[in-house]
Amino acid sequence: DVKVTQSSRYLVKRTGEKVFLECVQDMDHENMFWYRQDPGLGLRLIYFSYDVKMKEKGDIPEGYSVSREKKERFSLILESASTNQTSMYLCASKDKLNTEAFFGQGTRLTVV
């Protein structure tokens, strides 16, 4: 069965902390994505990666960075967390030849 696993379901961090959100997929997919989900705004793309060590900015990359050192793992980094980054974060992966994206269960991050 296809699986995308996010390291935490819930996280509470303090303003200014460096935060790492980890995502692992077991499908050998080339493409991986980080989205943030806020009510009424749908899913907004933060960053995506189409290969190891390759990354592209999405629509809202400010305040975030990413790392993809291995094909199966895609990390989202908040360099200095701020309260406006409180949100649900969703990781997804997909094969480059198909359009279906597979999602993790999400990480609800609260920055206080």
Next chain:
Amino acid sequence: TQLLEQSPQFLSIQEGENLTVYCNSSSVFSSLQWYRQEPGEGPVLLVTVVTGGEVKKLKRLTFQFGDARKDSSLHITAAQPGDTGLYLCAGNTGFQKLVFGTGTRLLVSP
């Protein structure tokens, strides 16, 4: 930024009613998808439409892709409580990116 607007944003109906959700954009997409998301879970794919004018049916759900491939609709016949969830459309830009809509939250009461 390519925008996909969904309407309505929220829909609360009784079991047995019919409903339609719309997904509109000014951009052309190579394909369009519909996902459903339940609380505490990530979105799960329902259908992909590729050809302008295409209609696909999934039991009581009917999906249509606009002729110009800029918009889509989801029609549910005789809604059931199990249809409750967040419905998201997503357009494929052809550059490996998926752009998601703003979402429609559906609540079906018994």
